[in-house]
Structures are given as C-alpha cells and as structure tokens.
Amino acid sequence: xxxxxxxxxxxxxxxxxxxxxxxxxxxxxxxxxxxxxxxxxxxxxxxxxxxxxxxxxxxxxxxxxxxxxxxxxxxxxxxxxxxxxxxxxxxxxxxxxxxxxxxxxxxxxxxxxxxxxxxxxxxxxxxxxxxxxxxxxxxxxxxxxxxxxxxxxxxxxxxxxxxxxxxxxxxxxxxxxxxxxxxxxxxxxxxxxxxxxxxxxxxxxxxxxxxxxxxxxxxxxxxxxxxxxxxxxxxxxxxxxxxxxxxxxxxxxxxxxxxxxxxxxxxxxxxxx
Amino acid sequence: xxxxxxxxxxxxxxxxxxxxxxxxxxxxxxxxxxxxxxxxxxxxxxxxxxxxxxxxxxxxxxxxxxxxxxxxxxxxxxxxxxxxxxxxxxxxxxxxxxxxxxxxxxxxxxxxxxxxxxxxxxxxxxxxxxxxxxxxxxxxxxxxxxxxxxxxxxxxxxxxxxxxxxxxxxxxxxxxxxxxxxxxxxxxxxxxxxxxxxxxxxxxxxxxxxxxxxxxxxxxxxxxxxxxxxxxxxxxxxxxxxxxxxxxxxxxxxxxxxxxxxxxxxxxxx
Numbered sequence: 250x251x252x253x254x255x256x257x258x259x260x261x262x263x264x265x266x267x268x269x270x271x272x273x274x275x276x277x278x279x280x281x282x283x284x285x286x287x288x289x290x291x292x293x294x295x296x297x298x299x300x301x302x303x304x305x306x307x308x309x310x311x312x313x314x315x316x317x318x319x320x321x322x323x324x325x326x327x328x329x330x331x332x333x334x335x336x337x338x339x340x341x342x343x344x345x346x347x348x349x350x351x352x353x354x355x356x357x358x359x360x361x362x363x364x365x366x367x368x369x370x371x372x373x374x375x376x377x378x379x380x381x382x383x384x385x386x387x388x389x390x391x392x393x394x395x396x397x398x399x400x401x402x403x404x405x406x407x408x409x410x411x412x413x414x415x416x417x418x419x420x421x422x423x424x425x426x427x428x429x430x431x432x433x434x435x436x437x438x439x440x441x442x443x444x445x446x447x448x449x450x451x452x453x454x455x456x457x458x459x460x461x462x463x464x465x466x467x468x469x470x471x472x473x474x475x476x477x478x479x480x481x482x483x484x485x486x487x488x489x490x491x492x493x494x495x496x497x498x499x500x501x502x503x504x505x506x507x508x509x510x511x512x513x514x515x516x517x518x519x520x521x522x
Numbered sequence: 523x524x525x526x527x528x529x530x531x532x533x534x535x536x537x538x539x540x541x542x543x544x545x546x547x548x549x550x551x552x553x554x555x556x557x558x559x560x561x562x563x564x565x566x567x568x569x570x571x572x573x574x575x576x577x578x579x580x581x582x583x584x585x586x587x588x589x590x591x592x593x594x595x596x597x598x599x600x601x602x603x604x605x606x607x608x609x610x611x612x613x614x615x616x617x618x619x620x621x622x623x624x625x626x627x628x629x630x631x632x633x634x635x636x637x638x639x640x641x642x643x644x645x646x647x648x649x650x651x652x653x654x655x656x657x658x659x660x661x662x663x664x665x666x667x668x669x670x671x672x673x674x675x676x677x678x679x680x681x682x683x684x685x686x687x688x689x690x691x692x693x694x695x696x697x698x699x700x701x702x703x704x705x706x707x708x709x710x711x712x713x714x715x716x717x718x719x720x721x722x723x724x725x726x727x728x729x730x731x732x733x734x735x736x737x738x739x740x741x742x743x744x745x746x747x748x749x750x751x752x753x754x755x756x757x758x759x760x761x762x763x764x765x766x767x768x769x770x771x772x773x774x775x776x777x778x779x780x781x782x783x784x785x786x787x788x789x790x791x792x
Contacts, residue, residue: 277699277702280702280706281701281702281705284706284709285705285706285709288709288710288712288713289709289712291713292709292712292713292717292718295713295719295723295724296562296565296718296719297565298575298577298578298719298723299574299575299578299582299587299718299719299720299723300565300566300569300570300573300574300575300578301570301573301574301575301576302570302575303573304570304571304572304573305569305570305571436553436554436557437557439557439561440557440560440561440564445561445565446561446564446565446568446569447569450564450568450569451564451568452568455564
C-alpha cells in the first residue's frame with residue numbers, strides 16, 4: 250500500500266514537472282496568465298460603473314465590497330479556467346504522439362491526469378492569486394470573513410478545481426475534438442457560473458444552465474464566507490452539494506479512464522490515431 | 523493602387539475561405555458577441571434592475587443602456603474579425619509557405635492589404651448583421667438614425683481599423699506570434715475603448731491609452747449615428763480626430779510592414 254502510494258505520487262510529480270518544463274520556458278506565458286485575466290476583471294469592474302449599485306437587492310453588496318465580490322469571482326474562475334487550458338494542452342499529447350508513451354508506461358493513468366491538473370491549477374493561477382490577495386489586503390475593511398468557514402470552503406474549492414481538471418483531461422483521452430471546450434467553457438462559464446453577476450438574481454432558465462457548472466456552487470460559498478461572514482452551518486447545503494459533485498467527478502473520471510483504455514486496446518493502433 | 527492585384531487578392535481570399543475554413547469559425551465569432559450582449563442584459567435587467575448611474579447618463583449621452591452596449595459589442599466583433607484577418611494575412615502566408623511565392627509575384631502592398639480588408643469587410647458585415655438581429659431580441663433600438671453620420675462613421679471606422687490591423691500585423695510578423703499579441707490587443711480594446719461602458723469611468727492614464735487606439739472614437743461615432751447624442755460640431759471634431767489617428771497608423775504602418783517583411787524573408791527557414 251505504502252509503496253503504491255509512493256509510486257502514485259512519483260508519477261503525479263513527474264507529470265507536473267513535465268508540464269512546467271513544457272510551458273514555462275517562454276516568458277510570454279505570463280502575459281496570458283496575468284494580463285488577460287486582470288484586464289477582463291477590470292473590464293467587468295468598470296462596466297459596473299454604468300449602474301447604480303444601490304439598485305440591486307443583494308443585501309450584502311455595497312459600493313465598498315463590489316470590487317471584492319467581483320475579484321473573488323475572477324480569482325475563482327482563473328483556477329477553473331486554467332484547467333480548461335491544461336485539458337486543451339493535454340489533447341496536444343495525442344497530436345505530438347506522446348500519449349501512447351503514457352499508455353505504454355506502467356504509470357497510473359489517474360496520477361498522470363492529476364499531475365497535469367495540479368501543475369496547471371497552481372502554476373497558472375498563482376499570478377492571479379497574488380494580485381487578488383494584494384487587492385484584498387488593500388480593501389481589507391470591506392471583507393467580512395468567517396475564518397473557519399473560509400478554510401473549509403477553500404479546501405473543497407481546491408479539490409473541486411483539481412478534479413474538474415482531471416475530469417476534463419480524461420474526456421480528452423477519448424476525443425480529439427477540442428473546440429467544444431472553448432465554446433462551452435470559456436465565456437458561458439463567466440456568465441452562467443455567476444462570476445460577474447450573482448446567480449441568485451438569474452431568471453429561471455439561466456439558473457437551470459448555471460447548475461451545470463461546478464464553479465457556480467463553490468463560488469457562492471466562497472463569497473458568502475468572505476463577504477457575508479457566513480459560517481459552515483449556513484453554507485452547509487452548498488458544501489454538501491459540492492462534495493457530491495466531487496464524488497461524481499471522481500467516479501466518472503475513474504470509469505472513463507478504464508473504459509477508454511479498454512476501448513483503445515480493442516480498436517486502437519500503435520499511434521492511437 | 524493596382525486594381526488587378528486588388529481583385530486577385532479578393533478572389534483568392536474568398537476561395538480560401540470557402541474551401542478551407544469551416545463555418546464553425548464564423549459561428550464562434552457571433553457567439554462571442556452574443557455572450558457579451560447576454561451578459562449586459564442580465565446585468566442591466568436583473569442585477570441592477572434597470573437603474574443606471576448618473577455618470578453613465580452624463581458620459582454616454584443616452585439612457586438606453588442595452589442599445590449602448592449592443593452597438594459597442596457589435597463594433598468590437600467587427601474590429602476583432604478585421605484584425606484577425608488583415609493582420610494575420612502575411613504571417614499566415616509565412617506559415618503556409620506561400621510568402622516567398624507572394625513576394626516573387628507582382629505584389630503591391632497597398633492593393634494587397636486593401637483587397638484583404640475589402641473581402642473581410644464584406645464577410646464581417648454579414649456576421650455583424652446576424653449579431654444585430656440577435657441584439658434586437660435583447661432590446662437593441664435605433665433611436666436617432668442619421669444616414670450621413672452613419673456613412674461617415676463606417677468609412678472612418680474602416681479607415682482606423684485598417685491602420686490598427688497594419689500595426690498589429692507588423693508586430694505579428696516580427697514576433698512570429700499571433701496568439702499572445704492578438705489576444706492582448708483585444709483585451710486592451712475591450713477595456714479602454716468604451717465598448718460596454720463610457721471610457722470616462724476609467725482612471726485617467728487608461729483613458730489616455732484609449733485615446734490613441736483608433737477604436738474608441740470609431741465606436742463613439744457609430745453610436746452617435748445610430749443613437750444620437752452628439753451635436754454636429756462634436757461629431758465633426760471626433761471624426762477629424764479618428765481620421766488623423768487612422769492616418770498616423772497607416773502612414774507609419776505601411777513602411778514598417780515593408781521593413782518587417784524583409785526581416786521575415788531573411789530569417790525565414792525553408
């Protein structure tokens with residue numbers, strides 16, 4: 250047991266290092282990691298300027314914390330978006346011809362996918378995270394944090410982002426068609442997961458769509474504990490749903506890995522194309 | 523200007539478009555504009571319950587937020603498509619391996635780029651029209667249409683966009699990169715050019731940034747021609763400003779492009 254854990258973590262680490270070497274050799278990557286998210290955050294923030302903030306009926310929102318409300322949204326999204334990009338890069342393995350090496354090696358498939366998601370979640374979001382924490386510190390008076398709540402929500406958040414990434418990666422073991430990812434997961438996630446507009450005020454049809462995105466639930470919990478001093482008890486329903494989503498994502502991923510490999514063995518050829 | 527090169531470029535462009543590019547690419551661009559409009563719609567009607575700030579009414583010179591945002595996002599779609607195509611022409615030729623043969627042919631820079639621009643404009647007008655129809659469902663109303671202003675606004679916008687595309691094209695060809703440069707420019711435009719909110723809401727330094735990109739005035743002119751809000755003399759002043767800005771971009775861009783082409787050809791491998 251101990252030995253297999255050691256092997257598992259070895260593969261996770263190796264894959265994470267590989268991803269790092271692959272994508273951080275070029276400085277321009279920092280533009281895409283920092284400049285784009287910050288600019289889109291600023292655009293959303295200034296687009297609020299067209300409105301009278303007192304018009305909204307979200308009780309805990311005011312002129313003071315609207316910036317933080319939005320910032321939390323964009324920080325959380327940068328985690329979820331980074332795994333979308335990692336999944337897209339993972340599909341390159343197939344084109345580059347390295348996917349079959351992974352299959353030929355004795356590496357645990359789950360560990361490979363996890364390593365990939367791990368590297369992208371932490372490396373790609375760290376710049377945005379630092380930026381966010383700086384702004385939060387600057388605006389700390391508007392924060393209304395429940396520390397215990399925040400810690401537990403953060404743990405669930407990170408696990409969820411990781412498994413979301415693993416799940417997306419697993420989808421690409423099966424399919425080569427990557428375009429749908431961006432059509433479905435880039436802009437719609439920004440709108441429907443409540444990144445810039447709270448889900449609570451959505452009309453019925455939009456709420457139904459918002460339920461698809463795991464980010465919707467955990468983002469709501471994050472904002473409640475950061476801005477509304479909500480403790481664990483008051484966000485427990487969201488947390489229970491989030492844990493359920495985590496279990497579902499994990500199960501689906503494990504099943505997908507198994508099914509895909511079986512399928513490959515039967516119908517694939519040496520180069521998997 | 524060489525008319526033969528101009529026509530040949532258009533013909534070549536349309537043929538490539540029909541044979542090599544799937545329709546999904548166009549659909550993607552319309553979707554982007556759809557999501558921007560949808561975001562504004564939810565924000566205006568549901569989040570803030572239709573309550574605009576005083577500064578918006580003062581700076582935007584209209585109280586019709588939806589039309590304001592829709593015109594902005596349609597113009598944004600237009601500039602994105604123009605840049606994506608006109609700026610990328612030469613680097614695409616380089617990547618596809620046709621830059622060398624293009625340079626061997628009797629290639630006239632001005633005609634070539636104008637041809638590309640014309641073809642692109644015709645195609646984009648179709649896409650924008652589709653997006654505008656979607657916009658009507660979300661509350662796009664043309665409240666104060668002025669035909670002369672509209673024609674002036676369109677011509678000046680195209681002029682300015684052409685200049686901007688040339689500059690972006692130089693950067694792309696020089697750095698051999700399209701992904702980072704184009705997306706960074708689009709993020710900047712969306713932020714500083716008054717696409718979904720008046721640029722007066724921004725800090726002063728960002729406003730200055732917006733003033734030197736020939737998109738800001740183009741969007742304002744187009745809004746004025748459709749929704750009103752500007753006097754004739756203000757319109758003329760802005761139009762002149764856009765014209766001068768566009769001219770600077772074109773006058774600087776053309777020789778720069780020639781220079782960058784030489785560099786690209788010298789360094790080209792294979």
